[in-house]
Amino acid sequence: MKHLLKMSDLTPGEVSHILDVADQLKAQQKAGGTPPLLAGKSVALMFSKNSTRTRNSFEVGVYQLGGLGHYMNAATELQQSGRGEPLKDTARVLGRYYDCVVWRTYRQCDLEEFAELAGVPVINGLTDYAHPCQVLADLMTIRERRGTLAGQKLCFVGDGSSMANSLIVGGLLAGMSVTCVCPRDYRPAADVVMFAHKYGEKFHLTTDPAEGVKDADVVVTAVWNTARPGTQDSEQRLRDFAGYQLTSSLLAAAKPDHMVLHCLPAHRGEEISTAVFEGHADEIFDEAENRLHVQKAVLAILLGGK
Ligand code: CP
Numbered sequence: 001m002k003h004l005l006k007m008s009d010l011t012p013g014e015v016s017h018i019l020d021v022a023d024q025l026k027a028q029q030k031a032g033g034t035p036p037l038l039a040g041k042s043v044a045l046m047f048s049k050n051s052t053r054t055r056n057s058f059e060v061g062v063y064q065l066g067g068l069g070h071y072m073n074a075a076t077e078l079q080q081s082g083r084g085e086p087l088k089d090t091a092r093v094l095g096r097y098y099d100c101v102v103w104r105t106y107r108q109c110d111l112e113e114f115a116e117l118a119g120v121p122v123i124n125g126l127t128d129y130a131h132p133c134q135v136l137a138d139l140m141t142i143r144e145r146r147g148t149l150a151g152q153k154l155c156f157v158g159d160g161s162s163m164a165n166s167l168i169v170g171g172l173l174a175g176m177s178v179t180c181v182c183p184r185d186y187r188p189a190a191d192v193v194m195f196a197h198k199y200g201e202k203f204h205l206t207t208d209p210a211e212g213v214k215d216a217d218v219v220v221t222a223v224w225n226t227a228r229p230g231t232q233d234s235e236q237r238l239r240d241f242a243g244y245q246l247t248s249s250l251l252a253a254a255k256p257d258h259m260v261l262h263c264l265p266a267h268r269g270e271e272i273s274t275a276v277f278e279g280h281a282d283e284i285f286d287e288a289e290n291r292l293h294v295q296k297a298v299l300a301i302l303l304g305g306k
Contacts, residue, residue: 003115004123004298006108006130007169008195015173019140021306022290022297029064034296036066037304041099043067047125048074048105053264054125054133057291058102065296065304070098074105091117100303121302123295128162129189133298134263135166137290139174141283142218144290145259150175155216155254157181157209157244158271159224160188163263167220168196168203177202181212183240186224209244216254220261221246221271238270246272248279261287 001014010018028034043062047055055071062069072078081090087110094101095118103111104125115122124132143149154171156164160182168188171178178196180188184207187193196203206212213219224241227233246260260272260280268274277284300306 001301003121004132004302005111005115006124007132007135007166007173008192010132010173012173012175015136015139015170018136018294018297018301019143021300022136022140022294023144025296025300026290026293029293029296034064037300037306038062038065038067038099041067041303042097043069043299043303044094044098044101045069045071045125046074046078046094046101046103046105047072048103049126051104051125053288053291054102054104057295058125061292061296061299064292065299067099067299067303074103087114088117090114092119095119100299123298123302126162130166131162131263132166132170133291133295134163135170136294136298137287138167138220138261138263139170140290140294141261141287142259145283145286146217152176152217153179153215153255154218154220155179155181155212156220157212157246158221158241159186159226161186163220163222164188165192168192172196172199172202177204179204179206179212179216181206181209181244183207183244185240209250210253213250214253216258218259218261219246219251219254220263222263223265223267223271225267225270241271245270246276248273248275251276259283264288 091114100121102123108127108129154176
């Protein structure tokens with residue numbers, strides 16, 4: 001593994017290795033601390049968009065591994081970039097200062113171009129196309145609670161954007177069967193659907209939430225009302241996603257011991273009811289915690305020789 005840009009860059013063996021290292025680092029952290037695998041290493045944490053979990057889990061994770069994590073608001077701190085310095089120059093400069101760059105940005109193509117030129121490992125902290133760090137944390141959470149991923153039935157309900165794209169690929173690579181439920185105009189990326197169809201009956205795409213959650217072991221959702229409240233776009237999304245809320249009555253069709261995951265932040269009353277969220281809060285906050293451990297594993301593999 002050279003970078004972590006999207007789930008389809010990984011092999012099933014690499015996914016499994018990341019989760020194994022994450023489990024080991026989590027156990028070591030709980031027992032007193034992890035070894036300083038990033039001693040003397042610097043990691044740029046570049047954010048072009050807001051973040052609570054990704055920013056804080058990377059900052060703490062780099063610190064726990066003995067490295068230096070430097071957070072940058074890409075809009076205000078990469079000042080020459082704001083004044084027109086090309087992305088390809090910023091990549092070539094930062095690659096000479098840092099040992100690794102984490103970047104949350106908009107376009108996957110910008111991240112991929114940055115990674116080609118930086119000369120150091122680059123990690124996707126979320127783009128409009130992919131959220132691999134989150135999905136690795138989801139897989140870790142499912143595996144630690146269920147003991148296995150192979151054969152589990154995963155169902156995603158929501159917007160077919162970055163989370164859906166990454167969960168579909170990650171779930172299939174991990175041996176799960178994956179159903180994606182989204183409205184007709186919010187389907188996952190075409191290349192992801194093509195990838196998934198290679199897995200035959202292990203992948204199912206539907207617009208019907210009741211059909212999708214039937215017999216699911218794990219149901220995942222994420223915010224679908226991403227527009228500013230009160231705007232026309234937000235009103236449109238509320239209409240388009242009517243019926244796509246995880247409610248107790250919808251989830252009655254899932255397996256009786258099903259898990260529910262949510263990458264957070266959660267909009268209660270939109271993609272998930274308060275009762276479902278609070279009923280599965282232990283799982284959801286384990287999932288948030290596991291961002292820390294799984295990202296430490298990715299850093300330890302890319303930079304620390306694990
Ligand atoms: N789930 C997630 O990526 O959270 P943040 O947007 O707070 O980083």
